[in-house]
Amino acid sequence: MSFENIFQPIYVGRSEFRNRIIFGAHFTMFTEPNPVWGEPGYYGRRYGRYLADRAQGGVAAVIAGETAVSADTAYKMPNNANGWDPQCIPHYEQLTAQVHEHGAKVLLQLTHSGAMSLGNWSKQVAIGPSVSPDYSEAPKAMDKKDIRAVIDAHVVCAQNAVAGGFDGIEIQSAHGYLLHQFLSPKFNFRSDAYGGSLENRMRLGSEIMRAVREAVGDEIIVGMRLAGDDEQRHGPGLSADDCADIAMGYENLSDYFNVSVGIGGVGMVRTNYSPHLFGVYAAHTIKKSVPDTPVFAVHRIITPEEADGVIERHEADGITLVRALIADPEWVNKAAENREQEIRKCTGINASCYGNLLQSMPINCVQNPAVGREDDLGLGTLGLAATSKRVVVIGGGPGGLEAAATAATRGHQVVLLEQNDQLGGALRWAAELPGRKEIWEIAQWRIDECERLGVDVRLGTPACVESVLALAPEAIIVATGGRATKFGRSAYHPMPVPGSESDWVIDHVEALTRLLENPDSLGERIVILDALGHAAAIGLGEMLAVNQKFSTCVTPLPLPIALDGETQAAILPRAVQAGMIWRPNNAMVAIGNHDVTIVDVHSHQFETISDIDTVVIVTHGLPEEDLYLALELAAECPVVRIGDAVAVRPVDRAVYDGHLAARAL
Ligand SMILES: Cc1cc2nc3c(=O)[nH]c(=O)nc-3n(C[C@H](O)[C@H](O)[C@H](O)COP(=O)(O)O)c2cc1C
Ligand code: SF4
Structure with a gap:
């Protein structure tokens, strides 16, 4: 031992x-x-x-x-x-x-x-x-x-x-x-x-x-x-x-x-x-x-x-x-x-x-x-399926990986199609946020399990109706994820922000990708609108500040309310100490010619932040559902969609969806 x-x-x-x-x-x-x-x-x-x-x-x-x-x-x-x-x-x-x-x-x-x-x-x-x-x-x-x-x-x-x-x-x-x-x-x-x-x-x-x-x-x-x-x-x-x-x-x-x-x-x-x-x-x-x-x-x-x-x-x-x-x-x-x-x-x-x-x-x-659901899902409840089926899982994000690994545990023959050259889906960018690399463990454990259990993982393989049906599946799980958008709606902020159609206004995934690949492409002065209260906006703000950029995070919220108190207590000080300017209780009412107008939600005082190179809008994404809708019409076997392909939500929902979908096979 x-x-x-x-x-x-x-x-x-x-x-x-x-x-x-x-x-x-x-x-x-x-x-x-x-x-x-x-x-x-x-x-x-x-x-x-x-x-x-x-x-x-x-x-x-x-x-x-x-x-x-x-x-x-x-x-x-x-x-x-x-x-x-x-x-x-x-x-x-x-x-x-x-x-x-x-x-x-x-x-x-x-x-x-x-x-x-x-x-x-x-x-x-x-x-x-x-x-x-x-x-x-x-x-x-x-x-x-x-x-x-x-x-x-x-x-x-x-x-x-x-x-x-x-x-x-x-x-x-x-x-x-x-x-x-x-x-x-x-x-x-x-x-x-x-x-x-x-x-x-x-x-x-x-x-x-x-x-x-x-x-x-x-x-x-x-x-x-x-x-x-x-x-x-x-x-x-x-x-x-x-x-x-x-x-x-x-x-x-x-x-x-x-x-x-x-x-x-x-x-x-x-x-x-x-x-x-x-x-x-x-x-x-x-x-x-x-x-x-x-x-x-x-x-x-x-x-x-x-x-x-x-x-x-x-x-x-x-x-x-x-x-x-x-x-x-x-x-x-x-x-x-x-x-x-x-x-x-x-x-x-x-x-x-x-x-x-x-x-x-x-x-x-x-x-x-x-x-909390041990009676139904706890130790000893995941048995082999009565018959082993050919299962195609489309998308190698957290939900798809969980579905593939769980289905394989149950003895199904699983093919996992991933259009990118890497697995992990949205976790790939989420793990790049400062201090949050351990979120990758959600993907890593499932990647290892898929390998251990013999899942046929096909990277760089975009799926379409024909290619999926050609695999003669007996069940299809669609885990195509979601996409970030600067136009997504939010409960906390009116969307879209007037002027956000300009090409110097981008969503957070594009901002993070460009920051990692070519920070100069974002310019020097960046304003982020956080309409979610999650970790993405503040994490990005910290990274920009660490990269010596003018980084301001505007949010109508008083705090990043989607995070637990322990995370709030850690994430804000490190971003602010890195140089990010934190502007809570402010909405973004207009994006002009390289400036943004914000308004204090309590005093209703307006303010313009000028000479902005890039505006980043962090709001809810949209599901990638087209393939699911097409397969539902074309396939003769059961087709289910899971995770962000249903609605873009926190990652625990995708894992849970994937788990239940595989148990139901
Ligand atoms: C959901 C949750 C509830 C907790 N409630 C208690 C509690 O009732 N009493 C207690 O002494 N510690 C409580 N703790 C603290 C844990 O006992 C432990 O000290 C803490 O989670 C750090 O250990 P860990 O890193 O192994 O999780 C709680 C922790 C969590 C995650
Ligand atoms: S939900 Fe809690 S216990 Fe589970 S991985 Fe996250 S921090 Fe750990």
Whole structure:
């Protein structure tokens, strides 16, 4: 076995973990919903199936959560999980049995969000160490009764968890939640026994850990999700060394430390803009202070090589993976069987996982169409087809590649026709945007799978009705993609912009192509209109600025709203710091003779930006559907179209379409 360090068993408390890989806590919204919409539900069978796929995939332990410990923290998002009502126990029993069936341990993360709670629906007041907001609402500073209630709530929830079959409890003390708020000088301004010195700021955490341990006994794992670095560049916060001192103080109370970084929402789910292994430094700092207690490292650990190296270098004892295992539940087994090349890698783009959650929707994954739909699409559901058919897939973008690979997995004979000399479709240009090259993993994994499974890939082969029918297909999947256009409509901006028919006004794909091939052809002064709020306009703006061009991005939106908060927090600073001028809340009303007129959507003040060489319009594209429409008339076999050939949408839809189309064959 190549990765011997991650496959060493380890004791965590009194439990033996079969290896060093832990599926870390993450809220998914796969909670069994409460019949009263808006009220929290229970973790049960659906979430259990999702976790069980990772257990079957070989992880040592899964951590379910977060779970709300009391009603005053249960309304931050829809479909939160209720951990305090004993009605959760029968649901837990199902979930834990599903995971145990595959030999993994299962822990439950207990959370109080403190000042991060929201009362929009519940009208409950947020509570915190001080009147220091961590979200949009000002909290109440906790009094002694509140403190007692929070300790008792953790105890009740831990007892429920044990009654429901959990092997352990993880107390959330990171990510800007209540216990982290107590620890951090950013939020805790108390002058009583719970504020001031580090010992005082740790007091609530210590009291909870002690009370939970007393309630559940020594056989149950009681560990901590611990802040590893507040990363506060402006203002007070905990440094990595402070966090190491905290770990030392908690050492006798915690069976492990699962070390994260960041505070206050943004920072805990690092994107493609952060390097792999980001966060290991914080675990390592803590490891040095608590050498005898297992420490888990997290954040952008993507490959078995990376994970193995962390253990080998003694930077941590265990590896918490979240998105890597969302993207590929079989990550561990593939590593164990020396099939690591077959791992479907997480891109770090966040769009469908954390991005969905921030829009109050259940998570899924651009790489893994099964997420949240494990009953129908999860492990063990993709069998061989009853009869092997000749399948022609037209178009080698993400949807076509997924369709081809999935059809081949099912035993069909697949021909994939691609008119270009390269596969990947729209991902080819999307991966050129600064910091976003890992989006190419979506194409790469499927290209490798097509090769492994013997798909007949024909590059440089434009398809027409005659050439497709000449292959005598028994099923045709049309994945011809879409095309960018400067005239496409947008929900946020009237289109087309008057004057946009001029040939110095171009769409973003042409702009990017020319920038890569011949930057001079764009001239020196470029204005981009972003009518989407996605990554393309800002990424292009950054590239232009890096190329020493005058680069201005005009958008009617206040922020790139199609991106998750973590991506927004990364993409804008880097573009602006590279020199891109960011003009939010502005519409482009006219394009004149090498100038553009913009208007502030609030003040209605007009402004002209002069001496412009190129205007780039980033808006919705249009489907390439002609071949599909012709084949539908001409072919005698089933013809389906997928992905952008239906409507130009984010890439996860194309992958999902391709997957379902191939399953339906
Ligand atoms: C969708 C999503 C939800 C998350 N929810 C939680 C949570 O409830 N509790 C928690 O401690 N961390 C949560 N996290 C953070 C993860 O546990 C983990 O620290 C983070 O994703 C970085 O690890 P990764 O790079 O392996 O994904 C969440 C992450 C994601 C992607
Ligand atoms: S949606 Fe993207 S970032 Fe999230 S787990 Fe899947 S591949 Fe990773």
